[in-house]
Amino acid sequence: MSHTALTPVFVGLRTGLHALFLALTGVVIARALLDPSEWSVPAVVLALIIAATYGSGVLLARLPGGRRLVSLSWLALLSVEWLILLWVSADAAYLVFPLFFLFLHLLGRWLGSIAILVSTIVAVIALGIHGGWSVGGVVGPFVGAGVALLIGLGYQALATEAQQREALVSELLATRGQLAAREHESGVLAERARLAREIHDTLAQGLSSIQMLLHAAERADDTRPGTEHIRLARETAAANLAEARRFIRELTPPQLDDQTLGAALRRLARTQWATQGLDVQVRVSDAMVLPMHLQTALLRITQGAIANVLQHADATTATVSIRIENDRLRFTVDDDGTGFDAALPEPGAAQKSDSFGLRATAERVQQLGGRLEIDSASGRGTTLTVDLPLTELA
Numbered sequence: 001m002s003h004t005a006l007t008p009v010f011v012g013l014r015t016g017l018h019a020l021f022l023a024l025t026g027v028v029i030a031r032a033l034l035d036p037s038e039w040s041v042p043a044v045v046l047a048l049i050i051a052a053t054y055g056s057g058v059l060l061a062r063l064p065g066g067r068r069l070v071s072l073s074w075l076a077l078l079s080v081e082w083l084i085l086l087w088v089s090a091d092a093a094y095l096v097f098p099l100f101f102l103f104l105h106l107l108g109r110w111l112g113s114i115a116i117l118v119s120t121i122v123a124v125i126a127l128g129i130h131g132g133w134s135v136g137g138v139v140g141p142f143v144g145a146g147v148a149l150l151i152g153l154g155y156q157a158l159a160t161e162a163q164q165r166e167a168l169v170s171e172l173l174a175t176r177g178q179l180a181a182r183e184h185e186s187g188v189l190a191e192r193a194r195l196a197r198e199i200h201d202t203l204a205q206g207l208s209s210i211q212m213l214l215h216a217a218e219r220a221d222d223t224r225p226g227t228e229h230i231r232l233a234r235e236t237a238a239a240n241l242a243e244a245r246r247f248i249r250e251l252t253p254p255q256l257d258d259q260t261l262g263a264a265l266r267r268l269a270r271t272q273w274a275t276q277g278l279d280v281q282v283r284v285s286d287a288m289v290l291p292m293h294l295q296t297a298l299l300r301i302t303q304g305a306i307a308n309v310l311q312h313a314d315a316t317t318a319t320v321s322i323r324i325e326n327d328r329l330r331f332t333v334d335d336d337g338t339g340f341d342a343a344l345p346e347p348g349a350a351q352k353s354d355s356f357g358l359r360a361t362a363e364r365v366q367q368l369g370g371r372l373e374i375d376s377a378s379g380r381g382t383t384l385t386v387d388l389p390l391t392e393l394a
Contacts, residue, residue, distance in 0.1 A: 017101055021051075021054055021098040022054075024094050025047050025051045028047045031089070032047070032091075043085065043088045049081060050082060050085055057075075075106050082096070082099060086123070086126045089130075090126060090127055090130030096145075099119060101151070104148070104156070116145050116148065117145070120142055124141050127141070179360065179363065189293075189297075190293050190297075196247075199244055204245060207241040207244060208241055211237040214237060215234055217230050261295040262285060262322075265282045266282045268302075268303070269281070269282055273310070278316070278317070278318060280306065280319070281319045283320065283322070284322045297364055298331055304360065305384050306318060306333070308358075309335045312337070313337025315337030315338075315381065318333060318336075319333070319335075320333050327389065327390050327391050328388065329387070329389075330385065330386070330388075332383060332384065332385045333384040334382070334384075339378050340382070341376075341377060370387055370388035
């Protein structure tokens with residue numbers, strides 16, 4: 001298990017279990033030496049063997065591959081050795097307590113619980129045969145079994161929680177990296193759009209004005225001295241204007257070279273989306289004037305939404321529409337696909353709705369100061385709606 005916040009707890013529990021097993025084995029050896037009998041030597045030898053077997057299991061647990069079969073074989077051998085030692089020495093009955101945890105850990109909840117019950121009954125019978133029947137000899141092992149069962153189940157619950165937390169942390173780290181990359185991309189696009197607007201509104205407009213003025217001066221009297229310098233200046237201004245426009249085209253998303261969002265969407269609908277079997281209707285007026293960064297954002301949102309439709313919705317038609325009402329822009333993407341239950345956070349539903357794509361879209365809309373709504377249900381398609389205040393986007 002990789003390191004988590006609960007790793008010290010697991011290490012402490014395992015260390016305590018190892019210490020308990022060795023301590024109880026030491027008790028069996030000490031009792032055999034302090035109270036000599038004909039079974040003392042076999043008890044000491046068997047106790048040492050079972051201690052060595054237990055120690056080898058700790059080392060085998062560190063080996064990669066095939067651990068399940070090796071662990072079960074080791075547990076079976078340890079259980080057989082414990083039964084033989086129990087036949088020789090009644091003190092071995094106390095070793096059943098650490099065995100409880102091994103049964104539960106290696107056999108699972110149900111088989112482990114059955115093994116705990118069987119071994120408890122065996123320990124009770126052994127105590128009764130060796131030292132006579134008593135209430136303590138019967139109740140004690142069952143109480144120990146109950147305590148071990150509760151502790152073992154608690155350990156498993158902690159281990160499951162640690163695994164889930166580790167998976168969640170890994171997913172969050174991956175998502176953070178993806179969001180950072182998407183935010184970086186969005187920032188780059190926004191900066192490129194801003195530079196394109198600045199060049200268009202200042203340098204390109206200025207060069208265009210200079211060119212027109214020089215052209216007018218050239219036509220006013222093309223015979224006077226210095227006309228060739230005016231012509232050269234006009235041609236230089238024209239060349240620099242063409243260069244500025246080339247910069248604007250390179251800084252602007254290729255789909256928006258014509259500066260019209262509606263035309264760009266219709267071009268994508270006729271080519272890229274149509275070839276993939278999706279009929280996309282675009283209801284966007286070419287007369288609608290929007291800032292370049294807003295056109296870029298809406299284009300990216302549309303491309304992401306249509307990508308989701310193509311990948312997940314099993315739809316045949318989709319509609320993209322933009323309308324402006326009372327200084328607010330309302331942008332929608334509808335499809336007639338299978339839809340999904342947006343209220344369920346199950347892994348399957350998250351994959352169906354492309355939750356990361358929706359999160360990235362929500363981030364983009366939030367940066368624009370707007371609101372994103374998803375209306376969908378299984379069997380009735382999906383509607384993605386973006387509501388933006390135009391007053392803050394001018």
